[in-house]
Amino acid sequence: MTMTLADLVPLLPLLIVSSTAVLLMLQIGIRRSHKVTVVIALSGLLLATVVAVLMMPTMNQQLTPLLIIDQYSLFFTAVCCAAAMVIVILSYPYLSRLDDDKDEYYLLLVIATVGAIVMVSSNHFVSTILGLETLSMSLYGMVAYPLHSKESAKYPLEAAVKYLVLSAVSSSFMLFGMALIYAQTGTLAFSSLDSDAAVSLSDSYAIVGVLLLISGMAFKLSLAPFHMWTPDVYEGSPLPATAYLATIGKTAMFVVLLRFVIVTEALRYEAVMIVFSLIAVLSILAGNVLALLQNSLKRILAYSSIAHMGYLIIAVIASYFATSTISIEAVTFYLLAYMIMSLGAFGVASVVSSSEKEFDLVSDYQGLFWRDPWLALIFTGMLLSLAGIPLTIGFIGKFYLFFAGVESALWVLLLVLVVGSGIGLFYYLRIVYHLLLPAPTRPQFPSAANENLGAYGVLTILFLLLLLLGVYPARLMTLIETVAAFI
Amino acid sequence: MILVALIGILFLGGVLAWLSERLDSKLPRVIALAALVLDLLLMLTLLGGDSADGSWIVALNVQWLPRFGISFHLAADGLSVLLLLLTAFLGIIAVGSAWIEITERSGFFYFNLLWTLAGVLGVFTALDLFLFFFFWEVMLIPMYFIIAIWGHENKNYAAMKFFLFTQVTGMLMLVAILTLAYFHYIQFGFFSFDYFDLLRVTTSSAVEMWIMLGFFVAFTTKLPIVPFHSWLPDAHSQAPTAGSVILAGVLLKTGAYGLIRFAVPLFPVASLNFAPIAMALAALSILYCAKVAFAQTDLKRLIAYTSVSHMGFVLLGIYAWNEIALQGAVMTMLAHGLSAAALFMLAGSLQHRIHTRDMRDMGGFWAKVPRMSAVALFFSIAALGMPGLGNFIGEFLALLGAFQSNLPMTVLATFGLIFASVYSLWVIQKIFHGEYSNSKFNDSHLSDLSRRELAYFGAMILGLVWMGMYPQSFLDLTAIALQGLLAGTQELVSTVVQN
Numbered sequence: 001m002t003m004t005l006a007d008l009v010p011l012l013p014l015l016i017v018s019s020t021a022v023l024l025m026l027q028i029g030i031r032r033s034h035k036v037t038v039v040i041a042l043s044g045l046l047l048a049t050v051v052a053v054l055m056m057p058t059m060n061q062q063l064t065p066l067l068i069i070d071q072y073s074l075f076f077t078a079v080c081c082a083a084a085m086v087i088v089i090l091s092y093p094y095l096s097r098l099d100d101d102k103d104e105y106y107l108l109l110v111i112a113t114v115g116a117i118v119m120v121s122s123n124h125f126v127s128t129i130l131g132l133e134t135l136s137m138s139l140y141g142m143v144a145y146p147l148h149s150k151e152s153a154k155y156p157l158e159a160a161v162k163y164l165v166l167s168a169v170s171s172s173f174m175l176f177g178m179a180l181i182y183a184q185t186g187t188l189a190f191s192s193l194d195s196d197a198a199v200s201l202s203d204s205y206a207i208v209g210v211l212l213l214i215s216g217m218a219f220k221l222s223l224a225p226f227h228m229w230t231p232d233v234y235e236g237s238p239l240p241a242t243a244y245l246a247t248i249g250k251t252a253m254f255v256v257l258l259r260f261v262i263v264t265e266a267l268r269y270e271a272v273m274i275v276f277s278l279i280a281v282l283s284i285l286a287g288n289v290l291a292l293l294q295n296s297l298k299r300i301l302a303y304s305s306i307a308h309m310g311y312l313i314i315a316v317i318a319s320y321f322a323t324s325t326i327s328i329e330a331v332t333f334y335l336l337a338y339m340i341m342s343l344g345a346f347g348v349a350s351v352v353s354s355s356e357k358e359f360d361l362v363s364d365y366q367g368l369f370w371r372d373p374w375l376a377l378i379f380t381g382m383l384l385s386l387a388g389i390p391l392t393i394g395f396i397g398k399f400y401l402f403f404a405g406v407e408s409a410l411w412v413l414l415l416v417l418v419v420g421s422g423i424g425l426f427y428y429l430r431i432v433y434h435l436l437l438p439a440p441t442r443p444q445f446p447s448a449a450n451e452n453l454g455a456y457g458v459l460t461i462l463f464l465l466l467l468l469l470g471v472y473p474a475r476l477m478t479l480i481e482t483v484a485a486f487i
Numbered sequence: 488m489i490l491v492a493l494i495g496i497l498f499l500g501g502v503l504a505w506l507s508e509r510l511d512s513k514l515p516r517v518i519a520l521a522a523l524v525l526d527l528l529l530m531l532t533l534l535g536g537d538s539a540d541g542s543w544i545v546a547l548n549v550q551w552l553p554r555f556g557i558s559f560h561l562a563a564d565g566l567s568v569l570l571l572l573l574t575a576f577l578g579i580i581a582v583g584s585a586w587i588e589i590t591e592r593s594g595f596f597y598f599n600l601l602w603t604l605a606g607v608l609g610v611f612t613a614l615d616l617f618l619f620f621f622f623w624e625v626m627l628i629p630m631y632f633i634i635a636i637w638g639h640e641n642k643n644y645a646a647m648k649f650f651l652f653t654q655v656t657g658m659l660m661l662v663a664i665l666t667l668a669y670f671h672y673i674q675f676g677f678f679s680f681d682y683f684d685l686l687r688v689t690t691s692s693a694v695e696m697w698i699m700l701g702f703f704v705a706f707t708t709k710l711p712i713v714p715f716h717s718w719l720p721d722a723h724s725q726a727p728t729a730g731s732v733i734l735a736g737v738l739l740k741t742g743a744y745g746l747i748r749f750a751v752p753l754f755p756v757a758s759l760n761f762a763p764i765a766m767a768l769a770a771l772s773i774l775y776c777a778k779v780a781f782a783q784t785d786l787k788r789l790i791a792y793t794s795v796s797h798m799g800f801v802l803l804g805i806y807a808w809n810e811i812a813l814q815g816a817v818m819t820m821l822a823h824g825l826s827a828a829a830l831f832m833l834a835g836s837l838q839h840r841i842h843t844r845d846m847r848d849m850g851g852f853w854a855k856v857p858r859m860s861a862v863a864l865f866f867s868i869a870a871l872g873m874p875g876l877g878n879f880i881g882e883f884l885a886l887l888g889a890f891q892s893n894l895p896m897t898v899l900a901t902f903g904l905i906f907a908s909v910y911s912l913w914v915i916q917k918i919f920h921g922e923y924s925n926s927k928f929n930d931s932h933l934s935d936l937s938r939r940e941l942a943y944f945g946a947m948i949l950g951l952v953w954m955g956m957y958p959q960s961f962l963d964l965t966a967i968a969l970q971g972l973l974a975g976t977q978e979l980v981s982t983v984v985q986n
Contacts, residue, residue, distance in 0.1 A: 403665050414662055
């Protein structure tokens with residue numbers, strides 16, 4: 001198959017982000033400037049977001065066997081690029097006091113976004129691995145970035161090495177799973193595995209191949225029992241990198257998982273179904289219970305992300321039994337909601353921290369309500385949304401999940417979801433409670449509203465989105481209903 | 488539109504009150520008072536309203552989330568209007584009781600107070616089950632803040648317990664609502680959360696029972712009824728006075744309202760089968776909590792347990808499900824709203840003056856604070872069910888109605904009236920009679936009721952006397968609404984019985 005120029009049009013967002021990376025590299029070679037780097041990265045990502053949004057209504061094309069550019073992938077391309085922009089803006093004040101060169105960080109961030117775009121557009125094992133490795137390789141660098149700062153992000157090197165080793169192992173699990181599947185079916189496309197395919201997997205093969213693949217994915221999504229790395233890596237990495245890992249990294253992987261499960265109908269194998277259910281239950285319980293014991297904000301958010309990924313798996317399981325697309329919509333909506341609230345929560349911590357000194361303990365935020373009410377309000381909003389309280393997007397997201405579960409009659413999983421959310425209230429409210437306590441006499445960190453106007457602005461936008469989509473999500477629901485039909 | 492205005496005024500007033508704190512720390516309370524008085528006046532216009540289409544006085548129905556068939560459906564009938572009036576009235580009283588007591592961060596306090604009340608107004612008027620659940624949850628977080636920030640010594644524990652109990656059972660209700668909506672989808676082919684659509688859903692009896700239980704647990708946790716009551720004594724004893732007033736006067740009533748409006752009419756057959764158990768729980772609640780109340784030394788905990796005990800009559804009346812019993816339940820809700828709120832305010836004003844709630848330290852206050860003592864005596868005998876006052880009418884009607892449907896439980900429950908006299912009079916005797924004792928506290932601030940306090944206690948006394956002397960004016964207001972609910976379920980039950 002020869003590619004014409006017209007074939008490149010669907011790839012525009014990917015091409016734009018890739019050329020942004022090239023441009024950044026050239027700019028760094030010519031003259032280093034933190035500001036210019038940020039402006040280039042931002043404009044590239046903004047352009048990609050806009051192009052993806054403009055292309056969304058009309059595009060639906062399988063481009064080479066590797067990539068599918070449909071409304072669903074474009075939706076997440078736009079979301080990932082927008083989130084990357086938010087993280088760039090949050091990184092700027094965070095890194096501004098770093099002694100080392102700061103520019104390569106943005107280069108890594110943009111390359112990681114290229115990987116994320118490939119992943120959300122992938123319906124073939126090859127593009128999955130290519131995207132995943134592009135994303136992960138860049139993330140190792142981002143996690144270890146403030147290596148030489150004195151006090152900072154306590155253990156960036158430890159976190160990076162831990163993430164590197166475990167991530168490589170999980171990738172090899174996935175590769176082995178893919179190889180086994182290839183050995184029997186002879187193709188690497190997801191669609192080759194569905195129930196009407198010419199050569200379908202025998203049960204024993206499916207158990208080994210698909211389960212290896214799923215355990216690799218579960219590692220990247222930090223689902224229990226593959227979650228051990230999460231709290232340590234979250235704690236050790238600089239805050240903006242943690243935010244990237246927690247939002248874009250997870251979302252891209254989850255889109256691949258969803259597409260894989262839907263297209264291949266992997267859940268028709270009983271073993272896969274059991275494993276998925278166990279993973280969901282374990283993640284919800286382990287994540288929520290272990291979060292109770294933490295004092296570090298990053299570790300709490302790490303465990304809570306384990307639980308949230310568990311909630312999402314319920315909707316994935318529901319998609320197998322459901323006749324409508326509501327469970328796919330539930331996953332889509334919740335991923336978006338999770339992205340907004342995580343970015344917000346990490347963003348608040350990032351705004352008051354810098355690469356030299358991170359404020360990570362819950363007690364650091366004591367009395368924030370009376371010192372910096374606006375920031376505290378944003379933080380409270382994000383936490384309540386994570387807990388699923390009305391007026392926030394998290395509530396609508398949870399409503400979607402419940403609906404998906406009820407539609408497929410997953411009563412046991414729903415009960416676990418109720419219990420998990422109940423436990424979750426404890427640690428979210430504990431942080432809120434600390435925000436409300438009287439401020440200590442000596443403030444831990446200065447109010448930084450004047451220095452970080454950009455970051456404050458972004459957080460405000462996230463907060464308004466959180467409320468708007470929590471009260472009037474009808475438009476977004478219609479959009480998601482349309483894009484979900486494509487998967 | 489008027490219903491949106493009622494809720495909107497409180498939401499907006501809350502925000503304004505918060506912002507106005509920057510100008511002057513006394514401005515928030517004025518704004519809160521103005522918002523609530525405006526609401527009360529608007530509600531009074533509903534009273535003369537003509538109920539043209541059936542029993543609904545006003546209604547509003549616009550699409551909200553079409554994907555799930557969720558609409559923004561608010562409506563009020565006589566029952567709702569009466570509870571709306573109670574909410575606004577007690578809201579004003581709560582602002583009055585916080586007038587002096589809340590000095591720190593008053594802006595945020597009145598913000599939370601108004602938002603809680605806005606959620607309650609939404610609960611009393613929502614006719615879309617998603618919207619209902621939405622408001623049900625909206626009132627929780629501000630209440631959590633009220634207890635957690637302005638509460639007493641053990642506030643974090645109490646606030647967390649309150650939140651967990653109501654939130655987790657709320658989730659169960661959400662699952663029940665979704666299941667019901669899903670059955671509607673199966674039977675009629677489209678999603679809807681509308682009350683009238685869901686009324687038409689029929690399910691097998693086992694499923695109906697499970698869904699009904701989801702609602703029942705959420706509502707009886709809020710009411711509360713043994714064994715879901717243990718959050719209430721903690722929440723009440725730790726909350727600031729205004730918080731207790733709202734909790735006892737209004738928030739508990741949302742549970743009863745939910746049972747009357749949703750739990751029974753949506754699941755008439757399951758409710759009929761479940762009624763003996765519900766009434767047994769009611770009787771247990773009445774007797775057990777009356778006994779436990781008697782063992783308390785903390786004044787606020789004592790009143791909290793009596794609240795649970797009195798709410799037992801409401802549950803008894805609701806599950807008797809005939810007109811007299813329902814009228815009784817509604818009257819009890821209103822009268823208890825006033826009497827319990829007043830008792831909590833008295834306890835709160837005592838605590839404000841002498842900084843203790845421990846009854847063992849108190850005694851012989853009559854000589855020192857005669858007006859407060861007289862007021863306390865009035866509300867105590869109102870609460871124990873003295874004929875001529877509102878509580879008597881409510882509890883008597885509830886028992887009269889329940890007598891027709893479940894004799895043994897009614898007889899048992901009636902003993903609650905005797906226990907109520909015992910603990911009420913015991914409290915009066917302990918605190919206000921006997922030797923004056925001030926060895927355990929500093930009584931330099933123990934002053935009698937001020938004019939402001941007399942004004943709002945006077946208003947509540949008037950209300951209770953009115954309810955007791957001329958209850959017909961309230962019964963007329965709710966009669967049409969309750970008859971409508973009864974007729975709807977009887978039709979369904981009789982068709983099922985015939986089949």
